Amino acid sequence: EPKTKCELRSIEGDAAFRAFSVKNPSGLEMVAEQYGEGPQVAVKSDAGSFAKWLRVNSPELNVVLEPKTPKLVLRSGDIWLPLTFLASDIALPVYLNLVASYLYERMKGELKGESTRVHFCAEFEDKHNGKIKRFTFDGDADALQKAIKRFNVNDFLDE
Numbered sequence: 001e002p003k004t005k006c007e008l009r010s011i012e013g014d015a016a017f018r019a020f021s022v023k024n025p026s027g028l029e030m031v032a033e034q035y036g037e038g039p040q041v042a043v044k045s046d047a048g049s050f051a052k053w054l055r056v057n058s059p060e061l062n063v064v065l066e067p068k069t070p071k072l073v074l075r076s077g078d079i080w081l082p083l084t085f086l087a088s089d090i091a092l093p094v095y096l097n098l099v100a101s102y103l104y105e106r107m108k109g110e111l112k113g114e115s116t117r118v119h120f121c122a123e124f125e126d127k128h129n130g131k132i133k134r135f136t137f138d139g140d141a142d143a144l145q146k147a148i149k150r151f152n153v154n155d156f157l158d159e
Contacts, residue, residue, distance in 0.1 A: 002117065004139030006147045014132035017085050017123050026089040027062025028054075030082040032069050042072035044080035044119075053102050061090075079106065081120035088125065092135055095122055096148050103141045115140045 011017075020029050030051060032041040043065070051065040065082075074080050086095055099120060107116055121136045137144060 002138075004143040006137050006139065006143070008133055008135050010126075010131045011123065011134050014123075017125070017132050020085040021087065021125065024062065024064060024085075024087050026087045027064065028087060028090055028095070029064040029085045031085060032066075033083050035072055040070075042070040043082040044072055045074045046079050047071065047082040049106075050081055050102055053105065054098065057101070058098065062087075077116055079103065079116055079118040081118065084120070084122045086122055086124040088127070090124075092122060092124055093148070096135075096144070100141070100144055100148060103144065107141060115142075118144065 016031065020031075030043055030047050032043050034041050047065055047069075048071065051063050054061055054063045072080075081099065084095070086092065099118070103116075103118060110116065117138065117140055119138045121134055123132055123134045125131070126133050137147065139147075
């Protein structure tokens with residue numbers, strides 16, 4: 001069974017996030033990422049469904065997903081959410097709870113014993129030191145729930 005990955009780290013190349021934060025003071029943006037060896041970029045496969053779900057369930061939230069961005073189609077039962085930039089009005093724990101709620105809705109019809117893995121990253125600015133940080137998660141919905149429950153903003157962000 002694959003291991004769960006849950007990490008928070010500072011990133012160096014933060015020009016794209018800085019441009020987003022100037023352009024969007026609130027909400028979130030789902031952005032394309034490089035894949036493969038070449039210069040190709042695309043958003044991950046569940047970007048459209050997640051953006052639509054967010055717009056329906058949190059209409060006050062400004063959700064940006066460029067319609068012409070290529071979509072990377074992955075053929076597996078896993079849920080691949082796009083890299084998401086979080087504006088200063090959305091804290092990481094709030095975003096994690098949005099992801100958990102989306103997963104709950106997506107997996108309502110799952111059979112007992114089935115376990116779907118979810119993969120996602122979110123970037124945000126740590127206001128204490130002005131650094132851009134990336135939260136990466138790769139695991140099942142149960143592991144995400146455990147991560148959210150033990151998530152202590154003060155300890156986690158001070159790493």
